[in-house]
C-alpha cells in the first residue's frame with residue numbers, strides 16, 4: 001500500500017471511530033430531563049442564516065467574524081475543489097487540470113484568504129484570549145496554517161523542480177530530440193521559473209522554438225505558472241542560480257498530504273470537531289438566543305460537543321470576578337463545560353469534581369453565556385440540569401448545605417464566629433454604613449425582585465426579602481442574613497439595584513453575602 | 528460623538544415631559560436620570576388644588592386658583608406659564624400616556640375628589656381611568672364592595688370604610704390573592720394579573736361577596752401594561768363596575784408610568800440612559816458636555832441645550848448637608864433660608880409649611896436658572912419641575928402639573944434659542 005492510500009485509510013478510520021465514540025460514548029441521561037420539554041418551534045431558516053452568515057460570531061466581534069469568514073471562504077473551496085478534485089472538480093468541469101486557469105490563480109487566492117483568516121484568529125487569541133487558551137486551541141490554528149503553508153511551498157517547489165519537468169517531458173513528449181529538449185527547457189526556465197542545474201541558451205531563435213514546442217505540447221495542460229501568483233513569488237524569491245534539491249518537492253508533498261490526513265484524523269477529537277458540531281448545533285437551535293430548558297438529551301449531547309473553546313463565554317461571564325477571588329477555573333463556562341463533559345463520562349473526581357460543584361453553584365444562571373455563545377450552545381440548560389444532576393448525586397455544594405437549615409439556625413451557629421470580609425481588598429459592602437446610608441426601607445427592591453415574585457410565600461420560601469436583608473445589615477446583624485434563602489436564590493439580575501431610589505447596591509451586597517457564606521462553609525470545622 | 532439638541536437631566540415627571548415635548552417638536556433628545564418622584568407617585572396628576580396653603584383653601588377650579596396664585600405669589604413658577612399652555616401640555620402628556628396604554632381622565636377645568644388608600648379624599652386634576660369608578664361610586668354614595676388582600680400591606684378596606692362614615696353603602700371584604708401567599712407586593716400581583724386564569728380565580732373568590740354592590744373597588748394591582756383591559760375583563764366577570772384604589776407608595780402607579788415612558792420615548796427617537804445620573808458637566812458658550820453614570824459604564828454626552836429636571840431632595844437635584852443646600856449638577860445658586868434654624872418651623876404640621884420646602888432655583892421668565900450674578904447661567908439651560916424655587920408642590924397639590932407645565936415652557940423657550 002502506498003503512502004496516500006495508507007494515510008487516507010488510517011485517517012478515515014480514526015475519524016469514524018472517534019466520531020462514533022463521541023456520539024455514543026456518553027450516558028447523557030445523567031442530566032435530568034423534565035417531563036415537559038420546550039416545544040417552541042425553532043426556525044430552520046434562522047439556523048441556516050446563523051451558519052452561513054456566522055451571525056452569532058459577528059456579535060462577538062468583527063475581528064473574529066472576519067477571521068472565521070476568510071478562513072471558511074478560503075478553506076472550504078480548497079477542500080472540495082482542490083483536495084477532492086478527483087471526485088468533485090474533474091467530473092464537474094470537463095478539461096479540468098489543476099495547472100490550468102482559473103484553478104491555479106483561484107487556489108492561490110483561496111489559500112491566501114484562509115491564511116489571512118488564520119492570522120486574524122491567531123492575533124485575536126493572542127490579544128484577548130491568551131489567558132483561557134490551552135494547547136489544543138493553538139494546535140488547531142497551527143495545523144491548519146501548516147497545511148496551507150506546506151501547500152504553497154509544495155507548489156513552488158514543483159514549479160522550480162527540473163525533475164518534474166523531465167518526468168512530464170518523458171510522459172508527454174517522449175520523442176523530443178536533444179535540441180528540442182533544450183529549447184523547451186530554455187522556454188520553461190525563462191517563462192515558468194524552472195531551475196535547471198545547467199546553463200541554458202538564451203538565443204532568441206531557440207527561445208522561439210521552445211515557445212512553439214510549449215504551445216504545441218504543454219500549453220494544453222499548463223497555464224503560465226505566474227498565474228499561481230503566491231507560489232511563483234515564493235519560488236522566485238530564491239536567489240538567482242540557486243537550485244533546489246530534487247527531493248524537495250516529494251518531501252513537501254508528503255508533508256502537505258500527511259498534515260491534511262492528520263487534520264482529518266483529529267477531526268472528531270476535542271476542539272477539532274467544532275467545524276462540524278457547531279453548525280449542527282446552530283441548526284438544531286434554529287436561531288434561538290434564549291434557553292430552551294429542558295432540552296432533549298440528543299440536543300444536549302450535541303451542545304456538549306459544539307464548544308469551540310472560543311472563550312467568549314468566559315470573557316462575558318457575570319461571575320468572572322469570583323473566579324479571580326476563589327481561583328476555581330470551573331467558575332468560567334468554557335472550563336466548566338469541559339469538566340461537566342468529563343463528569344458525564346465518569347472520569348472526574350476528587351478536587352476537580354469539587355471545583356465543578358462549586359463552580360456550578362457560583363453560577364447565577366444569568367443567561368449571558370447562552371446569549372453570547374457563537375456556537376449557539378444552550379449553556380443555561382446545561383447549567384440548570386447539571387446543577388440538579390450533581391445535587392441528585394449528593395453533590396449539592398454549599399447551596400445544598402445552606403438549604404438544609406433555616407436562616408435562624410444558621411444565625412445561631414454563625415453568630416459565634418468572626419465573619420471576615422470578602423475579597424483580598426477586605427472591605428465588604430455589607431460592613432459599611434455608607435452602603436445603607438440612603439435606605440428608607442421603601443420596599444422597591446423587594447417589589448421589583450423576580451425571585452420574590454415567583455415564590456408563593458416569600459417568608460417561607462426565602463426567609464427574608466431584599467429590603468429586610470438591607471435592614472438587618474444596617475443593624476449589624478450580618479450573621480442573621482448569611483443563611484437566608486433569599487441570598488442563595490438571588491439571580492443577580494440587578495433589578496433591585498437598578499431601581500433603588502437611594503443608590504443602595506442591593507444586588508452587590510446579596511452577592512457578597514453569598515461569597516462570604518460560601519467561604520465560611522468551606523472553612524467550616526477548620527480553625 | 529453625536530451632538531444632541533437637548534439634554535434632559537432627570538427622568539421624573541418633569542424630565543419625561545421635557546423629553547416628550549422636545550421630541551415631538553422635532554428636536555434630537557438625550558435623557559439621563561434615575562429613580563425619582565414618579566416611581567413613588569400615586570398616579571394622580573395634580574394641577575393646583577390648595578392656595579393659600581396657610582389657609583388650606585381647596586379650589587374646585589384649578590384655573591381660578593391659578594389666577595389667585597399668580598396674583599399672590601408672583602415668583603411662583605406657575606406665574607411664568609400661561610393657562611392655555613398648561614392645558615395644552617397636560618393634554619399632550621396624557622395623550623402620549625394613552626397611546627402607550629395608560630388611560631387618564633378628569634373633568635375639564637375642575638378638580639375631582641379621588642379616594643385614597645387611607646380612606647381620605649384628595650383633590651386632583653387628572654386620574655387613571657382605572658380609578659374613575661371610585662369617583663363615581665363615592666359621589667353617588669352607591670352600594671360598593673371594597674376588597675383587600677391577606678398579605679398586602681398599606682391598604683385596609685375596613686379602615687377606608689371607617690374613615691368614610693358618610694358612605695353607608697360601603698361594605699368590605701378581605702380575600703386571599705390567588706396563587707400567592709405570605710407578604711404580597713403590588714408589582715408581582717400586577718404582573719400575575721396578565722394571566723386571564725388569575726382574573727377568573729379572583730372573580731370567583733369575590734363573586735359570592737357581591738350582594739347588592741354596584742361597584743367593586745380593589746387595591747391597584749390590575750396589570751402593568753394593559754390595566755384597562757384587565758379592569759374591563761373583571762367587570763365582565765363580576766357583572767359590576769370595577770375600580771382601583773392606589774396603594775401606599777411604592778405603588779404600581781409609578782412602574783406603570785415609567786413603563787409607558789420606557790416604551791414610548793425611544794419610539795419617538797429619544798436616546799434614554801436609564802438609571803444613570805449626570806456625574807460631571809462642562810459648559811462652554813456653545814456646548815454642554817456631560818458624563819452620565821460612573822465607572823466602566825459611564826457615557827459622554829454632548830448637547831447644545833439642556834433642561835435641568837433633577838427634582839429636589841428626593842430626586843437628588845438638590846443636596847443638603849447640615850448647613851446649606853446645593854444644586855447637584857452645575858452647582859447653581861440655590862434660593863434657601865438664610866440660616867439653618869429657618870429651614871423648618873417649630874410645628875411639623877404647621878399649615879404654612881416649611882421654608883426649606885420653597886427652596887430651589889431662581890429663574891428668569893423663560894425658566895432659565897440664574898447664576899451667581901443674577902443673570903441667566905447659560906442662554907440655553909432651562910429648569911423645570913420640583914427643583915424650581917418658590918413652590919411647595921406637596922402642600923399646594925400641584926406636583927405633576929407643575930412639572931409638566933414648566934417642562935413645556937422650558938422646551939418651548941429652548942427650541943426658540945437653538
Ligand SMILES: Cc1cc2nc3c(=O)[nH]c(=O)nc-3n(C[C@H](O)[C@H](O)[C@H](O)COP(=O)(O)OP(=O)(O)OC[C@H]3O[C@@H](n4cnc5c(N)ncnc54)[C@H](O)[C@@H]3O)c2cc1C
Nearest residue numbers: 537538539541561563564573805837838842912913926927
Ligand atoms: C410619594 C410621592 C407621591 C406623589 N404623589 C403625587 C400625586 O399624587 N400627584 C402629583 O401630581 N404628584 C405627586 N408626586 C410628585 C411628583 O411625583 C414629582 O415629585 C413632582 O412632579 C416633581 O417631578 P420632577 O420630575 O421635577 O422631580 P423628580 O420626580 O424628583 O425627579 C427627579 C429626577 O431627576 C433625576 N436626577 C437627579 N439628579 C440627577 C443627575 N445628577 N443626573 C441625572 N438625573 C438626575 C432623578 O433620578 C429623577 O429621575 C408625588 C411624589 C412623591 C414622592
